[in-house]
Every structure is written in C-alpha cells, then in structure tokens.
Amino acid sequence: MTTTASIVDRLRARIGKDGPSTEATVEAGHLKRFVEAIGDHNPRWASEAPPTFLVALASASAHLEEAEEYGKGWLNGGNRFEYFEPVKVGDRITATGRVADVYEKTGSSGSLLFIIFETDYVNQDGRSVARLRGTMIRR
Amino acid sequence: MTIKVGDEIPELVKHPTTRQLVQYAGAQGDFYEIHYDQAFAQSVGLPGVILHGLLKAGFLGQLVTDWLGDRGTLKSFEVSYRGIDQPGRPYTCRGRVTKVDGDQVELEVWGEDSTGNRTTVGTATLAMKG
Numbered sequence: 001m002t003t004t005a006s007i008v009d010r011l012r013a014r015i016g017k018d019g020p021s022t023e024a025t026v027e028a029g030h031l032k033r034f035v036e037a038i039g040d041h042n043p044r045w046a047s048e049a050p051p052t053f054l055v056a057l058a059s060a061s062a063h064l065e066e067a068e069e070y071g072k073g074w075l076n077g078g079n080r081f082e083y084f085e086p087v088k089v090g091d092r093i094t095a096t097g098r099v100a101d102v103y104e105k106t107g108s109s110g111s112l113l114f115i116i117f118e119t120d121y122v123n124q125d126g127r128s129v130a131r132l133r134g135t136m137i138r139r
Numbered sequence: 140m141t142i143k144v145g146d147e148i149p150e151l152v153k154h155p156t157t158r159q160l161v162q163y164a165g166a167q168g169d170f171y172e173i174h175y176d177q178a179f180a181q182s183v184g185l186p187g188v189i190l191h192g193l194l195k196a197g198f199l200g201q202l203v204t205d206w207l208g209d210r211g212t213l214k215s216f217e218v219s220y221r222g223i224d225q226p227g228r229p230y231t232c233r234g235r236v237t238k239v240d241g242d243q244v245e246l247e248v249w250g251e252d253s254t255g256n257r258t259t260v261g262t263a264t265l266a267m268k269g
Contacts, residue, residue, distance in 0.1 A: 002216035030166070037163040038197040042204065051200035051216050055193055056167040073183035074171060076192035083212070126236060 003096035003109070004104075007070045011102040011115065013116040014066075021096040022058040028089045030056065049087035054121050054130055055079075070113045070138040077114065077135030083128040100133065113138040142244055142267070151202045157226045163194045172265055178263035186221065192220040195230070195259045199248045202232040203263045211244070211267035218248075221259035229253050234263075242267045 026049060034056050035045045042050075087093065101116040119132045160174045172179035173189055180188045196218045203213065224230055242247035244267055250259035 034164075034166040037159065037166040038194065038201060039159070040197070040201040040204075042201070044204075051204065051213055052193055055169075059181070073173065073185075076220050079193065079196055079239070080215065080217040081213045136219045 004070060008102060008104055011067060011099060011113075012013065013053070014099045017098060018082050020095045021094050023092060023094045024050050026053075026057065026087060026089050026091045026093060031089065046058060047089050051081060052079075053081075053091045054081070054087065054093070054095070054119075054132060057076060057093055057095075057121075058119070062106065064115065064136060067136075067138050068113055071111070073139060075137040075139060079135075080133045082131045082133075083129070084131075085123065085127050087121075087123070091129075093129065094122045096120050096122075110139070142236055142239055144239055146225070146236040146250070148202060148206045148236075148246065151157070151198065151205065151232040151267065152187070153198050153230045155194070155224070155226045155228075155234070157188060160188060160190065160194070160226055163191055163197075165267075167191065167193060169193070169233065181191055189223055190224040190226065190230070192218070195224065195250050198230065198232050199234075199250055199259065199261055202234055202248060203246060203265075207233075207265060209268075211265045212242050214243075214265060214266050215264040216261065218259055218261035220259055222256060224250075224252055224258050237262075242269055 031045055032102055035050055073088045097117055097119040103114050105112045113134045117134050121130045123129050164170055164174050171193060173185055173227050174191055175188055177187055231251045237247045238245035244265045246263045248263055249257045249259045252258050
C-alpha cells in the first residue's frame with residue numbers, strides 16, 4: 001500500500017523540474033467552441049484568445065495524476081494568469097509545466113494535499129506569451 | 140471616461156446549465172466527472188454536479204474584457220475558488236476599481252451565487268492605453 005507520506009515525498013521530489021512540453025496550434029474553431037461554452041460572444045475572440053483560453057490548449061499541469069492516490073477527489077483552489085503577449089489564431093504555442101510546491105494541510109474535515117503548479121506558454125517566435133500558476137487540491 | 144477608484148463594473152449574470160458544463164468540458168478538455176455525472180459527484184461528497192472553477196474564471200474574464208474593451212490590455216488575472224456552484228442557479232459576476240496608478244488599473248472581481256455568497260474572488264491588473 002502506498003502511504004500518504006510517500007505520495008507527498010514523490011511529488012515533492014518533482015518540485016521545480018519541468019514536465020514534458022506539449023505543442024498546440026490556436027485554431028479558430030477551437031476558440032469558437034471555447035467562447036461559446038462560456039457564453040462570451042465578443043467578436044474579438046474570432047481571432048484572439050480570451051483570458052482563460054490557454055488552459056484549453058494544453059494540459060494545465062504536469063504530474064497531477066500521480067497525486068490521485070491521495071484522497072478521493074480534486075478541487076481547484078485557484079488560478080493566476082500573467083500575460084506578456086497576445087495569443088492569436090494560428091499561433092503555435094509550446095506549454096511547459098512544473099510542480100512549484102507540494103504541501104499537506106490538516107483541517108476539520110481531514111487532510112488536504114495542495115499542489116501548486118506553473119505552466120509557461122511560449123509562441124512560435126520563442127516569445128513568452130503567458131504564465132499560469134494554479135493550486136490543485138486533493139481531499 | 141476617466142477611471143477612478145470605486146468605479147463599479149457593470150454586472151454580468153450567467154445562467155449555467157448542465158449542458159453548458161458538458162460544452163465547457165469538451166472545449167477545455169477537462170472531463171473530470173464532477174462536472175457532468177451526478178452519481179459520481181455525489182460519491183465524492185458533492186451535492187451534485189458543479190461548475191468548473193475555470194468556467195467561473197471564464198465568466199469573470201468576460202466581465203473584465205467586456206468592460207475594458209479596447210481601452211487597454213489585461214496584464215494579470217487571478218481567481219480563488221471559495222465555494223461550489225451548481226447549474227440551474229444564476230451566477231452573478233461583479234467588480235470594481237481598487238487602484239489607479241498612472242496607466243495601471245487594478246480591479247477586484249467576484250462571482251456570487253444566488254444567495255449573494257462570493258464563491259469566486261479575484262483581481263485583474265490592466266495597462267490602459269495612454
């Protein structure tokens with residue numbers, strides 16, 4: 001049986017190490033489906049990505065599946081996006097994620113595992129377009 | 140129009156449905172079952188299916204970009220998910236200006252459930268055009 005401590009240790013050993021990069025092209029049809037799902041009909045999004053679109057382009061975070069032995073479910077604690085360059089239709093984006101921190105907290109309803117992850121998004125010109133930092137919680 | 144501290148952003152009311160959660164799951168590629176499988180959601184202690192945090196972030200992003208228009212650029216956007224929201228209940232996005240420093244503007248934004256509870260809170264930093 002995998003102990004809780006060993007899951008935390010294994011994830012902690014990943015801190016700061018880049019996961020595999022993934023590449024994806026920003027497609028007009030995908031953008032359209034994304035903004036339709038939000039119900040955001042701003043015509044600007046026919047050619048440009050809205051603020052949260054990058055999460056749909058590549059898996060937001062690395063190594064999270066390894067945490068699934070802990071607790072029974074996921075909660076999303078929060079997301080922080082920093083924007084450096086606009087993301088447009090046709091851009092080829094490379095996403096590289098890493099675990100930034102891992103820690104446990106014990107509250108009234110039991111133990112929680114916090115995984116802080118970061119993902120960097122770089123375009124076809126090698127320019128950094130955005131960085132996402134997120135908190136995923138196992139409970 | 141001059142932007143000043145305390146200015147309120149026109150509210151944006153969303154009426155999320157389970158269908159919309161499925162649509163969003165597909166568009167984002169997040170197929171975690173708590174967003175569309177009632178029995179699964181209940182098995183992990185939830186009252187039923189719940190909205191994706193990032194869908195609520197998308198709503199708040201729309202609140203900000205609708206208000207901002209082409210007057211400036213979004214530099215950062217942060218949201219914390221404090222509570223769950225279920226489809227079939229209105230979700231109201233609101234915000235206000237908290238800081239104006241030259242061309243830099245900061246907003247406080249939040250999403251309220253139908254009882255007025257702030258289930259998502261966040262901030263946005265904007266660089267306004269000169």
